[in-house]
Amino acid sequence: MKQVNSLGGQDLREMFVAAAGWLEKSSSEIDALNVFPVPDGDTGTNMLLTMRSLVEEAYRAPDHSAAAVAQAMAKGALLGARGNSGVILSQILRGLAQGLTEKETFTAVELASALQQSAATAYSGLSNPVEGTILTVIKDVAAAVQAQVSGGGDDLVLLMEAAVDAAGESVGNTPNLLQVLREAGVVDAGGQGLYTILEGALRYLRGEVEQMRFRKPQIIVGNVHATKLPEMIAADEDPYGYCTEFLLKGEKIDTDRIKKKLEKKGESLIVVGDEAAVRIHVHTLDPGEVLTYAADRGTMHQVSIRNMDEQHQDYLEMQKEKTPAVNIGIIAVVVGEGLTEVFTSLGASAVVPGGQTMNPSTKDLLQAVERVVSDKIIMLPNNKNIMATANQVQSLTEKTIAVVPTITIPQGVAALLAFDYEVNLETNTQLMQKAASVVKSIEITRAARATQLGGLEIKKKQPIGFLDGDLVAVADSTDDVLDQVLVRLDLGKAEVVTIYGGADIEADEVEQMGSGLREKYPQLQIEVIQGGQPHYDYIVSVE
Amino acid sequence: MAVKIITDSLSDITGDLVKKLRINVVPLYVRFGEEVYRDRIEMTTDEFYRRLVTDTVFPSTTQPTPHDFLAIYQELAKETDEILVITLSSQLSGTYQSALQAKNLLEGKCRIEIVDSQTAGMGLGLIVISTVEAARKGASLGELVDFVQRAMGRSHLIAYFDTLKYLAKGGRIGKAQGFVGSVLSFKPILTIKDGVMSPVTRLRSRAAGIDYLYNSVANYPDIEALAVEHCTTPDDAEALIERLGSFFPRERIYQSTISPVVGAHAGPGALAITVLEAEKA
Numbered sequence: 001m002k003q004v005n006s007l008g009g010q011d012l013r014e015m016f017v018a019a020a021g022w023l024e025k026s027s028s029e030i031d032a033l034n035v036f037p038v039p040d041g042d043t044g045t046n047m048l049l050t051m052r053s054l055v056e057e058a059y060r061a062p063d064h065s066a067a068a069v070a071q072a073m074a075k076g077a078l079l080g081a082r083g084n085s086g087v088i089l090s091q092i093l094r095g096l097a098q099g100l101t102e103k104e105t106f107t108a109v110e111l112a113s114a115l116q117q118s119a120a121t122a123y124s125g126l127s128n129p130v131e132g133t134i135l136t137v138i139k140d141v142a143a144a145v146q147a148q149v150s151g152g153g154d155d156l157v158l159l160m161e162a163a164v165d166a167a168g169e170s171v172g173n174t175p176n177l178l179q180v181l182r183e184a185g186v187v188d189a190g191g192q193g194l195y196t197i198l199e200g201a202l203r204y205l206r207g208e209v210e211q212m213r214f215r216k217p218q219i220i221v222g223n224v225h226a227t228k229l230p231e232m233i234a235a236d237e238d239p240y241g242y243c244t245e246f247l248l249k250g251e252k253i254d255t256d257r258i259k260k261k262l263e264k265k266g267e268s269l270i271v272v273g274d275e276a277a278v279r280i281h282v283h284t285l286d287p288g289e290v291l292t293y294a295a296d297r298g299t300m301h302q303v304s305i306r307n308m309d310e311q312h313q314d315y316l317e318m319q320k321e322k323t324p325a326v327n328i329g330i331i332a333v334v335v336g337e338g339l340t341e342v343f344t345s346l347g348a349s350a351v352v353p354g355g356q357t358m359n360p361s362t363k364d365l366l367q368a369v370e371r372v373v374s375d376k377i378i379m380l381p382n383n384k385n386i387m388a389t390a391n392q393v394q395s396l397t398e399k400t401i402a403v404v405p406t407i408t409i410p411q412g413v414a415a416l417l418a419f420d421y422e423v424n425l426e427t428n429t430q431l432m433q434k435a436a437s438v439v440k441s442i443e444i445t446r447a448a449r450a451t452q453l454g455g456l457e458i459k460k461k462q463p464i465g466f467l468d469g470d471l472v473a474v475a476d477s478t479d480d481v482l483d484q485v486l487v488r489l490d491l492g493k494a495e496v497v498t499i500y501g502g503a504d505i506e507a508d509e510v511e512q513m514g515s516g517l518r519e520k521y522p523q524l525q526i527e528v529i530q531g532g533q534p535h536y537d538y539i540v541s542v543e
Numbered sequence: 544m545a546v547k548i549i550t551d552s553l554s555d556i557t558g559d560l561v562k563k564l565r566i567n568v569v570p571l572y573v574r575f576g577e578e579v580y581r582d583r584i585e586m587t588t589d590e591f592y593r594r595l596v597t598d599t600v601f602p603s604t605t606q607p608t609p610h611d612f613l614a615i616y617q618e619l620a621k622e623t624d625e626i627l628v629i630t631l632s633s634q635l636s637g638t639y640q641s642a643l644q645a646k647n648l649l650e651g652k653c654r655i656e657i658v659d660s661q662t663a664g665m666g667l668g669l670i671v672i673s674t675v676e677a678a679r680k681g682a683s684l685g686e687l688v689d690f691v692q693r694a695m696g697r698s699h700l701i702a703y704f705d706t707l708k709y710l711a712k713g714g715r716i717g718k719a720q721g722f723v724g725s726v727l728s729f730k731p732i733l734t735i736k737d738g739v740m741s742p743v744t745r746l747r748s749r750a751a752g753i754d755y756l757y758n759s760v761a762n763y764p765d766i767e768a769l770a771v772e773h774c775t776t777p778d779d780a781e782a783l784i785e786r787l788g789s790f791f792p793r794e795r796i797y798q799s800t801i802s803p804v805v806g807a808h809a810g811p812g813a814l815a816i817t818v819l820e821a822e823k824a
Contacts, residue, residue: 158577185724211605214640221711221723338726345725346745417729420744422736431744495748498727525748527728543747 004156008105009069013058015201020051022200026217033189036180037268038240040311043189046083053080065104070097085190087270087281088134095121108159112145125272132177134190140170160202167195171220187220240308241285248278250298329374333381336533346416356535362392376400376425382412402429408441410541442485442540444478500531500539546625546678551638552582553631554668555799564675567615571804572605582804591803592775604804606637612645620653625684627656631663632738658691661738665770665817666700697820701759702733703752705812715808756816767821770797775811
C-alpha cells in the first residue's frame with residue numbers, strides 16, 4: 001500500500017464523509033448499547049446526526065485548506081450536536097480544528113498533535129468527566145498516535161491504523177472502568193461510535209470506499225458478561241428527568257459562568273462553544289429553569305427537551321426485541337460473589353442467592369422464573385435442601401420448569417457447561433444431568449461441634465471433608481482433608497480440578513493450595529477461583 | 544456443455560482435489576499489517592499459522608474483489624455458457640457480494656448462478672464436492688441450484704476451538720458471543736447456523752472436546768461424506784480420522800487444513816468435522 005505523507009482539506013472532508021456513512025451502518029446497534037449516563041438508546045443516532053451536520057458544513061468551507069475544512073466541521077458539529085456523545089464529539093472536532101489552525105495540509109506529526117488537542121478539549125467541556133466513556137477512548141487514541149509518531153512513523157495510514165487499534169482496545173476495556181457497562185455486559189456506546197468513525201476514516205485512506213458498501217462496522221465485544229437484566233439497570237434510581245439541549249447565540253457569552261450556574265441544576269452537564277455560540281446539554285428535572293436562565297444571555301436555537309424516562313421505557317422495549325431468542329433460561333441458586341460470576345459468565349439467566357444454611361424461598365425462585373424472558377426454564381438448585389423448593393415452582397407458574405437435581409456447586413457448574421444450544425429442553429435436561437453425575441464434588445468446612453459420624457471422631461472446629469455430600473474425611477488441616485478425599489478418587493481418569501476458595505480464605509491461600517496440587521499431580525489441569533462462598537472454606541471439583 | 548463450478552478458498556478444497564473436481568477456487572486475502580497475501584497461494588498454511596502465533600500484528604481478512612471473479616468468469620465463458628458459483632456465508636464475508644457484482648460486469652450470454660452456502664470450511668467444501676458429482680451426472684444449472692440449496696440442509700459443520708480469543712477479536716463471533724468472558728476456562732464447540740457462528744456447548748478439556756466431535760458424528764445414521772480438518776494439529780486430526788474409521792470408511796474421509804482466512808478467527812489448535820448427510824430417497 002502506498003504511503004501517505006500529507007493530507008489536505010478535501011481528504012480530511014472525505015475521511016469524515018466516509019466515517020459518517022460507516023457510522024450510519026451501525027448507528028442502531030450503537031443505540032442498543034447505550035446504558036450510560038442514561039439507558040435511553042439514542043447514542044448512535046445522536047452521533048450520526050452530529051456527523052451529518054458536520055459533513056454538511058464541511059462543504060461550506062471557504063477554501064480547501066485543512067484548517068478551513070476542520071474549522072467548518074467543528075462549527076457544523078457544534079451547531080448540530082445532539083446528546084452527550086454528540087456534544088463531546090463536537091469538542092473533539094473543535095480540538096482538531098484548533099490543532100490544524102493555519103495548516104494548508106497536515107502530516108502525521110501534525111495530526112497526532114491535533115488529536116492531543118482533541119482529547120484535552122473533550123475533557124475540558126465537562127464539569128465531571130467520567131472514565132470508561134468516549135473520553136477515555138479519545139485519550140487513549142491521542143496517546144497511541146503520539147507514540148506512533150515518536151517512534152518515527154510518518155505515514156498517515158499507519159497513524160490512523162494505530163488510532164483505530166487503540167480505540168478498539170480502549171472500547172473493549174470500557175466495561176472494566178465503568179460499572180454500569182460491566183453489569184449490562186456492553187461496551188460504551190459513545191466510545192464505540194468514535195471507534196466506528198475512526199475506522200471509517202481509515203478505510204477511506206486505505207482506498208476501501210468501494211468495499212465499505214458491502215461491509216458493516218463491527219461492534220467491539222467487551223470481555224465481560226451481563227450480570228443484570230436490562231430492566232434491572234438503574235431501575236431503582238431517581239427519575240432521569242428531561243434531556244435539555246439548545247444552542248445559545250449572543251455576544252461575549254461566558255461559558256465558564258454558565259457552566260458554574262447550571263452545574264447545580266442537573267446531571268451530565270456540558271457547556272461548549274465560544275463567545276458567539278454555545279451548545280448546552282443537561283439532564284434536569286426542571287428544564288424551564290434552565291431555559292429561563294439561558295434566555296437572559298442570548299437567543300436560543302434548536303431547543304430540544306426530551307423526556308428521558310419515556311426514552312428509557314422505549315429503550316427497554318428495544319432491549320427486549322434485541323435479547324437473543326434464548327428459548328431456554330437457566331436459573332441457578334448460588335451464593336458468593338465469585339461463584340455468582342462463574343454462573344452468570346457461563347450464561348445463567350438469573351442467579352438466586354442461596355446455599356447451605358441459607359435456603360431461598362419458593363417465592364424467591366418464582367420471582368426469578370417470572371423475570372427471565374424465556375418460557376422454558378432449567379433450574380440448578382446446587383444443594384440437597386433446595387431441591388424440594390425448586391420442585392414446587394412448577395405448580396406456581398405457567399412456564400415449563402425442569403429441575404436438574406444438582407446438589408453441589410461443581411455439579412451445577414458441570415451441568416451449566418454442558419448446556420447444548422442446539423437441542424430441546426428435555427434432551428438438555430438429560431445432558432446436564434449426565435454431566436453433573438460425572439463430576440466429583442469435594443466440600444471442605446469446619447465441624448460445628450464435636451461429634452462421631454461415619455466412623456470418624458470429630459472435634460469442634462476441625463476441618464472436615466465431604467465427597468459428593470458424604471462426610472469422608474477429618475484432619476487437623478484443610479490440606480490434609482483434601483488429600484484424604486483425593487486418594488479416594490481415581491485421578492488417573494481425571495483431567496481438570498477446579499478449586500473455589502471460600503469467603504474466609506485469602507486469595508494467596510487458595511493459590512497455594514492450587515500450586516500444591518499442581519506439583520503433586522502434574523498431569524492435571526488445576527484451576528483456582530476465588531468463589532467467595534460462606535460456610536465452605538473450599539469447594540473442589542474433579543472432572 | 545457441462546456447467547462449470549466455482550467456489551472460494553474457504554471451501555478448504557485444495558491441491559489435487561481441485562484438479563480432480565475440475566473446479567475453480569477463488570482465493571480470499573489475508574492481511575498482516577500492510578502485507579497482503581492470496582489465501583494459500585502466496586502464503587502457505589504452515590507459514591500463516593506460525594505468524595498468527597508469533598506476529599505482533601493481528602491478521603485481517605478480505606474478500607476477493609469483483610475483478611477476481613470477473614477474470615475467472617471471462618476465462619470460463621470461453622468454454623461454457625453456464626457457471627455455478629457457491630460461496631461461503633455472506634454473513635461472514637463479502638465474497639458473495641463480489642461474485643454478484645462481477646456477474647453484472649460480465650458481458651456476453653453466459654448464465655451465472657450464485658448461491659450463498661451459509662456455511663464455510665468443509666461445511667461448504669462437501670456441498671461443492673457433492674454438487675460436482677451431480678453436475679457430472681448431467682444436471683442442468685437450474686437443477687444444480689436446487690441441489691445446492693438442499694445440500695445446505697444436509698451439511699453440518701461442528702468445530703472445536705482451543706480459544707475464542709481470535710474469534711472475538713476478528714468480530715465474527717456471531718451468536719457465540721455468550722461464550723466470551725467466562726470466569727471459568729472451557730473449550731467451546733461451535734457451529735455455523737443460518738450463516739453465522741453459533742454456540743453448541745462447552746467442555747472442560749481438549750480431549751473431551753475432541754470426544755464431542757467424534758460422538759456428534761454418531762448422531763447421523765446415514766452419511767454421504769465426512770471431512771476432518773485442523774489448523775495446526777495434524778496428529779490430532781489423524782487420530783480422529785482413525786477413530787471415525789470404525790463407522791465410516793477411513794479412506795473416504797476427506798482431510799484438509801482449515802484455511803488461514805478462517806484460521807485467523809479460529810486460532811491455532813482448532814479442529815472441525817463436517818458431516819454431509821445422505822439425501823433421503
